[in-house]
Amino acid sequence: LEMDMSDGDDEDAEDVPDGTSAEVPFGYLQPVAYLWTRTVTCPNPACRATVPLVRQTWLKKKKHDNVALAMQPHPTENRMAFYVRHAHDPQDFGFDPAGFSQRGNSVCGRCGTTVTSDYVKQEGKAGRMSAQMMATVCVRPGAKGKVYLSPDEHDLPLPDGAAIQARIETLTAETGITPPDEELVDDPRNVWVYQYGFTRWQSIYTVRQLLTLLTIANQVRLAHFEMGQMGIEVDRAKAITSYLGLALSRLSDFCSSLCVLYADGGRGVTRVFVRQSLPMVWDYAETNPFNPNGASWQASLNKMLDAFNSIYSETLSAKVLRGSATSVPLRSGNLDAVITDPPYYDNVSYADLSDYFYVWLSRSIGFLHPEHFSGDLTPKKIEAISAQYRHSNSDASRVFYETMMQQAFSEVNRVLRPSGMVVTIYAHKTTAGWSTLIDAMRNAGFAIYEAWPLETEQTHRATSQGTAALASSLFLVARKRSAPIFHSDHSVLDGGEVFGDTGDYLRDVQPEMESTVSKRVRFFLERGITGADLNIAAVGAGLAPFTRYARVELPNGEELTAAAYLDEVQAEVVRVLLGESSSTDNVTQYYIMARDYYGEAWVDFDEANTLARATGIELDSGPDALARGKNALVEKKGAKVRLRNYDERGESDSLGLPTPERPKAPLIDVLHRLLWLVENDNQGISDLMAQAMPDKYLLRLTAQTLGGKALASEPTPGAVRDERTREQRAIDSLLAGWRRIVDEGKMV
DSSP states (O other): OHHHHHTSOHHHHTTSOOSSGGGSOTTOOEEEEEEEEEEEEOSOTTTOOEEEOOSOOEEEEETTEEEEEEEEEOSSSSSEEEEEEEESSGGGGSSOTTOSOBTTBEEOTTTOOEEOHHHHHHHHHTTOOEEEEEEEEEEOTTSOSEEEEOTTTSOOOOOOHHHHHHHHHHHHHHHOOOOOOOBOOOOTTTBGGGGGTOOBGGGGSOHHHHHHHHHHHHHHHHHHHHHHHTTOOHHHHHHHHHHHHHHHHHHHTTSSTTOOBOOSTTOOBOOGGGSSSBOOOSEEEEEOTTOTTSSSHHHHHHHHHHHHHHHOOSSOOOOOOOSOTTSOOSOTTOEEEEEEOOOOTTSOOHHHHHHHHHHHHHHHTGGGOTTTSOSSSOOOTTOOSOOGGGSSSHHHHHHHHHHHHHHHHHHHHHHEEEEEEEEEEEOOOBHHHHHHHHHHHHHTTEEEEEEEEEEOSOTTSGGGTTSOOOSEEEEEEEEETTSOEEOTTSOEEOOGGGGOSEEEIIIIIHHHHHHHHHHHHHHHHHTTOOHHHHHHHHHHHTTHHHHTSSEEEOTTSOBOOHHHHHHHHHHHHHHHHHHHGGGSOHHHHHHHHHHHHHTTOOEEHHHHHHHHHHTTOOSSSSTTOTTOSTTOSEEEETTEEEEOOHHHHTTOTTTTOOOSSOSSOOHHHHHHHHHHHHHHOGGGHHHHHHHHOOOHHHHHHHHHHHTOOSSBSSSSTTTSOOOSOHHHHHHHHHHHTHIIIIISOOOO
């Protein structure tokens, strides 16, 4: 393929920088990425300036070495200009590099008119959204570091869109390979770009990116033809070409207008799927696909070779089948184990998102695999997901998902041997998703007997930054309910049939659940497992006694549903955490108990003070009264009081620090200050921890206890309501990054 690329049309090569550092003369700058902002015209008829929709202009964020773009009105043109600025500390910029548009809402820098997201959507759908180059990121071959140049400060060449488009049309006419004009799905949950006018796959690429990907797709085809001319064996040529197509597919993940510059760390260009969606991106990074220092064709090819070498074996083989999990083409009782990572209720439509790669695979290697690329896009009708836009209403989509899950696990039961096991990997955070999984497994005849969290997620992925994203997935191990279950020492625990089909909740289930949850919570705390990971893992461990029975009854004879049982297990997790928190200081104990009892409500002073006295403190009398002082923990109005949260208290520089009267500040004060710093001034975290010197185990335990339950009641968190408080959401984010932020002392 290297031969094919070098033999490509010279005219096509003019718009791409040189492929290796050796080809760039010493001292010259080589572009590695071009930074753009989307733009619309100001809605003010008297202005009509070009308005950048840029969300942030950070180029580099390192301690005492910061680079960002300042945005100012252009001196002669009716638009904004961008200028590279360097600063020792971020506050030295004189502006906030992250303080521009929010969710598509912006302000015209010329006249001050508000540019709403609705207006932006309207302009996008009408085809009136454009783009403006803000900067070019360069490297100097043989030297470290990057150089940032703005076209408003330097005479930088801009791509000739019309000329590149003409080249695409010529390539299409000569090869028959067309730009991907297949339609995107109108899915407001996962495909956000659709509502801004990006309705076809080709619309999410710049013309340079389209030309690059189409050219490589053609070269992949030509490589297969040349291998045939060289006499390479047919299957070998097919395999090599397929890997080249996969390399192109990987490159496409870094080669669209949905990629952004990651200003922290290595300051590289992020791939599209840092999250499992197609979000709207307001400022994007256009990578040079042939640069030797980042997301490039050569890097994609190397990754494919690394993957191949890591799985290759001369002695072992694998058989890959494509089909539906509801109808597996295998004999009954044929497998020792089934390991599955099922779809998470309504989380992600992988079929819709897979089209991103499908359109490029079909253009490069589809001719070699017609059985897999017969359709314009991936098949979707039988995907096991609760997607309302594919059905008449939410109830219909829910029933469809539950039916598909039931059928899939019934097939698992059929193909497993009597003593076989099924390992289900799950990382969902809603009661609806979990109860559906439990019902499907129980109804298919499975009993869960182990549940352990394993780290599976990338800590830098977008959904884990500033969120409660799970760092772990829960591995649920189940066997057929009638099969013998083994202890860890290989002794046999009687099979599920000795328990009967129906269990009594109070007698058969609750005692074991409480014992298991208590042991697991303590086990996880001791090993530093925190946040949603701890809660979900403890809940998973508590499923064993419930799933042992086909039906569990309450004392009145009513069946205990999976959703109701999950609530019981979550409540037990909270009870155990509350018990563990009794080893914290009195003020923190009071805050934890009061939050559990009262939440954010105003309550009678006498009731709240009685609880305070039970922990050895006072609300409104004595030098340490919690309702007194400038930064009180409790707010008192008349005969009512309420707890104040981190957002109200955390800005104080002295909060959480020792004083002559109190050598150790209450842990809740340290936590409130820490939560505020994580959101507003993360460079102050190390100073706080060094001066406060809190017991990190107890501090984490305090946060864990205040974080609340793990599973959201709604199928889609936030679709109807987000039950967590602002403080709980902040705690979730802190716990998700605890190791990095607190234990390792690294900045967020």
